[in-house]
Amino acid sequence: MGQKRTMYEKIWDNHVVVRGEGGKPDILYIDLHLVHEVTSPQAFEGLRLSGRKVRRPDLTFATMDHNVPTKDRHNIEDPISRQQIETLRRNCKEFGIKLFDLFSPEQGIVHVLGPELGLTQPGKTIVCGDSHTSTHGAFGALAFGIGTSEVEHVLATQCLQQYKSKTMEVRFVGKRPPGVTAKDMILGLIAKYGTDFATGYVIEYTGEPIRELSMEERMTICNMSIEAGARAGMVAPDEKTFEWLRGRPYAPKGADFDRAVEYWKSIVTDEGAVFDRVVELDVSTLKPQVTWGTSPGMGADIDSVVPDPDSFPTENERKAARRALEYMGLKPGTPMSEIEIDYVFIGSCTNGRLNDLRAAARVVKGYKVHPRVTAIVVPGSRTVKEQAEKEGLDKIFIEAGFEWRDAGCSMCLGMNPDILKPGQRCASTSNRNFEGRQGRGGRTHLVSPEMAAAAAIMGRFYDVRKWEFKTEVTA
């Protein structure tokens, strides 16, 4: 070798089982396979039909998140949801897979639970039948979403046939202003470059602003890589990463941990390695973001206005913007801060971690939710929920008039009973504002947890940089 390589290339090379020749894909080994109830039933069925086993049940972990009710989880009213959950239970039992079941204290959104348990580690290849698997890249893992056929493929072989992606460096520069969060960094990036600028690429996020982020914030950024079209998003592991992992249930222990750290340090991008494309974003000019349309790239600064469709350069973009404004019930020129909302959702694998809840609680403390607004907080996992309750965050939310729910995907995609009614407008900390994503006819605006909290209080979007914090929350 001797060549300079990027982190992506190193992890890739370390996992090649068979090099594909003559245009064939490489066969890559998978270190960790996460499974959930929605994209796995047909994969297990496929195994059964062909008489195959799960090759490495010890590298496979399952949980239930998409369908679970966040109110009374003993009682899954929808019979089809119940069947999906029971099917996963049966499949895990039959094939010997560890399942974090509905009532296990660790249950949660698959991308919150993996890191929390220390399953997610630098240098690993991680897959899951879910596009936001990119979240795990925050640890310097190569993590990407796969379809159900590939879920079956990994179950049967612990490998995947893969073509290499191109590499892209997304370099953040400048100093991040107060009130501007990791969510604003990623929303700002996608608003600037579009929802497919990274199609065919794996992104590595670099620069001082990334190094300064906590692990949770790095996860928020990597999580939404898929909204830029990327196969995966990664951040090089550093001391923060190692400290975060130390002592976690599935992290290496004792001398193994030290050996692991040595290995983890070896996988970072070599000085002088070349990326296929480099994109830069100056965070010092960023402002809190609010999306106005039905694609995550349709974003604007809080102090700006809903754009005029005619201002877009191509006919396809103008058409898309017109259609989006019609669906969203918005007029060009309306100040973002005058858009009134009905619903607030704080949660999801993008922003449902402890630090997100802390940040939102800090805004909420001492205020009441606007009378028009229904506001819910759905912790990303039961572990997050328990820790938040230890810190008394639940009380702050409840006193303000929020509903404090149990863990799951909830309103991020509304497969459980938590959905918007047609025409309702929601400030959401999730990752997708597609038509109907949170319920048919529902209107989703993507924001940071701080912005969602402020919107819940004001009943409209509000520039959180101007927020008057009533009291400091001691966390």
Add this chain to the structure above:
Amino acid sequence: MQPFVRETGIVAPMDRVNVDTDAIVPKQFLKRIERSGFGQFLFYDWRFDENGNPNPDFVLNQPRYKGATILLARANFGCGSSREHAPWAILDYGFRCVIAPSFADIFYNNCFKNGILPVTLSEEQVDELFRRTFAREGYRLTVDLEAKTVTDDDGLRFEFEVDDFRRECLLKGLDDIGLTLQHEAAIAAFEARRVAW
């Protein structure tokens, strides 16, 4: 998997950019545990109104596109969720081929696993196909995977690129799990040298 060699059929135009998999199959239909029967849910929220009645304006409900087997689409088709229910629905509805200027990665990959051919053409070529599809009722294309061409009866001929390996798997309808399992010895050798803490 059903092989794909050549397909001649009516073209249905989906004239929007960034059609996401939530739109292709809304989440309320992801709860089935089978692979089949998703065609009835394809583009559900666009195809049907709140009461489940067909929306006459929606393109697939127009009689002229009945029986279409080729879906013509815009950039970034299939973005969003990794749900394989999206290609399952497209196939079950009767489409064998999707043509677009670009596709989202996971969706593109999922198509090949299900006997659907995603064809990438340039923006200009796709524009031309939209023009012709709108201009004439019953407009048909032939997509030939062996020759890697898209042709019509009026002499239009576009060539497209596709990975040789994917092409071969699709032409023969190969099961790629079986292909990987042929490398059992290499997998076992990798597992023996793999570091695990």
